[in-house]
Amino acid sequence: MRRAVLSAALAAATLIGGAAPAAMAQQEVMPRVPMPPSASASRMEVAQLGQRRHTRALRKREGSALRRLGGARIEARVGLDSFETESGAKAEGPTYGGSIGYDHLLFRTAYGGLFLGGFASYDQAAGDDAVFAQDLDNGAGGVTHVEATSGFGRDLEVGVRAGWMTSRVTLYALAALSDQMRTDTVVTTVTTTTDNPDDPRNPVVTESEPDTVVDVTRIAEGWRVGGGAELRLVGDLYAKAEYRYSVYDEDEKRQQVVTGLGLRF
Numbered sequence: 001m002r003r004a005v006l007s008a009a010l011a012a013a014t015l016i017g018g019a020a021p022a023a024m025a026q027q028e029v030m031p032r033v034p035m036p037p038s039a040s041a042s043r044m045e046v047a048q049l050g051q052r053r054h055t056r057a058l059r060k061r062e063g064s065a066l067r068r069l070g071g072a073r074i075e076a077r078v079g080l081d082s083f084e085t086e087s088g089a090k091a092e093g094p095t096y097g098g099s100i101g102y103d104h105l106l107f108r109t110a111y112g113g114l115f116l117g118g119f120a121s122y123d124q125a126a127g128d129d130a131v132f133a134q135d136l137d138n139g140a141g142g143v144t145h146v147e148a149t150s151g152f153g154r155d156l157e158v159g160v161r162a163g164w165m166t167s168r169v170t171l172y173a174l175a176a177l178s179d180q181m182r183t184d185t186v187v188t189t190v191t192t193t194t195d196n197p198d199d200p201r202n203p204v205v206t207e208s209e210p211d212t213v214v215d216v217t218r219i220a221e222g223w224r225v226g227g228g229a230e231l232r233l234v235g236d237l238y239a240k241a242e243y244r245y246s247v248y249d250e251d252e253k254r255q256q257v258v259t260g261l262g263l264r265f
Contacts, residue, residue, distance in 0.1 A: 070104060070105045070165075071102065071103065071264055071265065072100070074100050075098060075099050075240065075263070076098045076260055076261060076262075077098065077242070077258040077259060078259065079095055079096075079256055079259060081125050081127055082256070083252075083253075085132065086251050086252055088132060089132035089148065090130055091127055091130035091150075091152075093125060093127010093128055094127060095123050095127070095258065096124055097121060097123030099121035101117055101119030101161075102117055102118055103116070103117035103165070104117060112167075113164070113165055115163060115165055116161075116162045117172075119159060119176075120156075120157070121156070121157045122154065123155040123256075124153065125154075125155065127152075129150060130150045130151075131150075132148045132149075132150075142190050144189070146187075146188050147188075147189075149185045150184050152181070152182055152254075153181035153183065155180040155181075157176040157179070158177055159174055159177065160174070160176070161173065170229065170230040170231075171228075172229075174225065174227065174242075175224070175225050177223060178221070178222050180248065180254070181219060182217070182219075183216070183218075185215050186213050186215075187210050187213070188211050188213055189210050220248040220249050222246055222252070223246070227242070228240055228241055228242030236265065237262070240260050241257075242258050
């Protein structure tokens with residue numbers, strides 16, 4: 001009896017052991033069930049929706065930055081000033097000043113906007129005077145030495161500017177009317193040469209005291225063109241660089257290169 005039970009148990013174990021590998025083999029060769037097309041399409045729609053939301057957020061931030069760039073502004077600047085008078089006298093030196101203005105966005109896109117603005121500025125020249133000297137034959141046996149000095153003072157301007165601005169950079173061109181103060185001083189010295197009867201080889205040279213014939217301060221009006229760039233640093237604070245070319249009465253020319261800091265509000 002015991003031997004019959006053992007034989008039956010051994011037969012059952014053998015049957016189970018042989019069926020398990022067969023089941024595993026059947027599982028390995030079972031083909032993979034493909035994902036339904038609806039599930040793949042859903043994933044693509046979710047990705048596209050996320051991309052559209054990201055794009056809208058970027059455009060919203062850009063538009064907000066552009067709105068901050070438009071409006072009133074105030075700035076201070078320093079730079080190099082170069083003069084050339086109608087007589088050919090030249091001088092260079094530092095200049096400093098400030099400006100106030102207002103910029104209005106005409107239209108904007110996702111990449112920036114076109115703007116038109118107005119401004120008023122005050123600058124002060126702090127360089128050397130322009131000096132022109134010349135010797136003239138006075139027709140009476142002498143030479144008249146003429147020395148003309150032109151000193152440049154304050155410079156006022158009112159103008160417009162237009163260009164393209166983004167949330168970081170502003171590029172523009174400007175045109176303005178300029179009003180500068182100029183002080184002209186002309187000093188003459190007459191040198192006369194006469195014969196020396198005691199020593200003909202050494203004529204007598206006499207020189208008069210310097211005589212100031214002109215000492216006047218006048219206002220010269222002219223026009224100005226130029227251009228520049230501004231870079232937003234942080235918040236509403238920006239840095240700028242600008243070139244200006246001016247022409248005044250009697251073909252008097254002035255060139256300026258300035259840098260500065262400004263604030264929008």
